Amino acid sequence: MSLDLPDVLSASDVSAWSDEVDVVVVGFGISGGCAALEAARAGARVVLLERAAEYGGTSAMAGGHFYLGGGTAVQRAVGVEDSPEELCKYLMAVTRETDDDTAAKIRAFSGDSVEHFDWIESLGMRFERSFYPEKAVIQPGTQGLMYTGNEKVWPFLEKATPAPRGHKVPQPGDTDGAKIVLDALAARIAETSVDVRYETGATNLVVDGDRVVGIAWRHFEERGVIRAGAVVIAAGGYVGNDDMVREYTPQLGSKLIPLASTYDDGLGIRLGASVGADLRMMDQAFITAPFYPPSKLVTGIVVNKDGKRFVAEDSYHSRTAGFVMDQPDRAAFLIVDSAHIEHPDFPLCPFIDGWETVEEMEAALGIPEGNLVATLGDYNKHAADKQDPDLHKHPDWLEPQDRGPWGAYDLSLGKALYAGFTMGGMRVDLDGRVQRADLSVIDGLYAAGACAVNIAQDGKGYASGTQLAEGSYFGRRTGRRAAGR
Template identity: 50%
Template sequence: MDSVAEDAAGPLLIDAATVKDWAATADVVIVGFGMAGACAAIEARAAGASVIIIERTSGCTGSTSAAAGHFYLGGGTAVQQACGFEDSPDEMARYLEAVALDPDHEKIRLYADGSVAHFDWLEAQGVPFDRSYYPQKNVVQPGRECLIWTGNEQVWPYREKAKPAPRGHKVAFDGEEGGGALALRILSERAEAGGATVMADSKVEALVVEDGRVVGARLRRYGEVSHVRANKAVVLAAGGFGQNAEMVAKHVPILKSAYIQGSPYDDGLAIRLGEAAGGAAIHMDEPFLTSPFYPPENLLKGILVNAQGQRFVAEDSYHSRSGIFSAQQPDGVVYLVVDAAIFAYPHFASLTNQSLIDGFETIADMEKGLNLPDGSLQRTMADYNAHAAEGEDPSFHKYPKWLKPLDEGPFAAFDLSFGRAVYTGFTLGGLKVSANGEVLTGTGAAVPGLYAAGACASNIAQDSNGYASGTCLGEASFFGRRAGRHAATLA
């Protein structure tokens, strides 16, 4: 380890020999009190370890507090069973492996096999889930409904690789926002009630190392510097790096043209601390990116075309899959084409600036109005309509439910172009960690005394193409628990 690794604000690692006194000591010191940190604290305390949580804000904030409250869980949860859906750990694992950019088979298997028990654990902590199903294609349920399709389970080719099942479990909360905040409040209260000590309004500035092992952290609170010792381990759970302009420009420059979701404190500090201690970061160039054009779900029957007048993705894809494909088109130019039978304004159009360009009497008129190559859109539409009339889509295999000839004029085009429409995103890369949350070096060795979970670690969520709503909260809570439990059992 490089004991003099530095950040713009100073060294990220300091030698324990330079620490004159320790302000506090615990078996496990957790940096960050979001979803991963709260779950790590609960399990570390349950395993008998003393716990100190260092939180930069006054508490119960972070990116989780802005989330709708989806947990991606399956394998036959109580909600799936109550709503009549069959699922199994095997099918869930097959799906996650099929959509993963770089599938970690051990983690996926653990997550799928432990999904039902994890759902039961969340409920046992007091997180509420109704036994209800929302059948429409939507970004988030408008009410308390729990179960929803939140990924690409029914999208080709994934529907052929694993039996589809809905796995998005939304916390029982009325409205499109607030479920994440409710879950976090409940879990953070459980952590404190279980005996975890919270040091709020405190920023960790460096990790403390001794003989090659992470043994604590230096923090600053209201200008005063102090040190907290970890007898067993430090768990990093302090978010991603979306609010660090320099890191975004270096790793995921595409997000510079997007509205980045997350906490103001998603500055990548946890990742930089882990790297300074010898850990490796992976998938740093992969974002989540979206500009959803549904609901209403009927718009999925339209087609997305690029500047060549060609389709490029199955329109019934989960919105971050169609979003990343759209952003990667030449010059970012993308149009949603619909006919009079399915015309509607996208629900989020006012937020995403997906403007209606115009109505056109014919496809030839639209082609000219959009400055597309001569004959391109007409050929695309003729081919699409001929196959849709037969219930087929040989080019992209859109699910038959969303197939219909677009032949009822007038026709309309919405501008979904990247750089003109508003795209929203967040970072997905993070520290390389074991299934137990140990921070790993580039060669796969564990950094002694250091763990990571949540958005600063890379686990199941790896890229926009394979993402499903609920993956972040699901993996943060699941692997946060594993990190807390494993750290608590160190000698």
């Protein structure tokens, strides 16, 4: 299957332009909003198009983590030592492909991380100066900082000094927290001359030769074409497009809940591809069904249907899920003994049953005879000495699972409640200029956020807050560059 691409319009065929501006931005999520604000602050005349009736998009659905470090005000306030160099080393270690362009992006993001943190707060919100020490998907309260990635997971803890970098907005719970930042961003945009147009979607790019010079739009039955010095696409991913999911990320399929807004249908990516944008990482996705909290469950072992361990259980939840997707039949089980079992308040991985002996559990789960007995026995022997020679699980989470009865949770795809979003998008340079496969730049076209590939490339290396942090950071850079700054 090939992508269903929008037609490209020639400027010579446009009989009348509805507007002529410096920059038009497509999408009012975190990246598009930041691009529009910075472009306007740089003196550009800006139109911001949003298909929905309000701002926010998928960004506003997020819990509100921003992955930032290097010595932010929150880190300093709670006594965490971090540096741009250590942040850079960590991101380089967990990033799937670190070509020269990606390395340059990571260095820039790391070096500017503290300044970017301060800029986010300057919008009109403040992160709480507090630390949440437990292992969780997101802070349950308003705590401002926690570990949200694989910083303390082998081999990454040997490549960079671990530091917590998940900065959460002061909103309890695990959804909609980012709306606080979007509200502040919208308020700052309202103070500028940015022309925000809701319920108005982009339909086609307009070119003059090899240069993008505008975009066609539709507002219900009204249509028009905007001439612009630069077009910035910030229209999200494609998890809502069934055809694209079947083609590129079939692992997301019907057994998974999309973590996205209605408009994450790949339009931005398809607009870029229509004028020759190279698409990267299109087969990569963030997939997760966290089995923690409670964090005590991390002391258990995760095995496949052959009874073999395959991932360190203290890994970030989407890293664990990524390895589950690599297993036969995408099946896995979490095994915990009676001393460590504690049922989650909102279980995403269903509890199967409990058994008096490991042999009974092994048979009930359909694991080949003797395999789970051997795996658990080997794990317990080493865990008693706080060692894990096979997968290097951190000593903080190494505890023997030797007190019966034993219980099992089902981490298998189709049984656990998996959710996710897509990671692929347009190839862009450091300043968001869209590139072709030969790395040449498509003049006049820029992209940021989930429809562009910057730092976040796959689920195994992801950390909560990466998308909001890089979306806002690269959105800012893209807006300035599009404005000619």
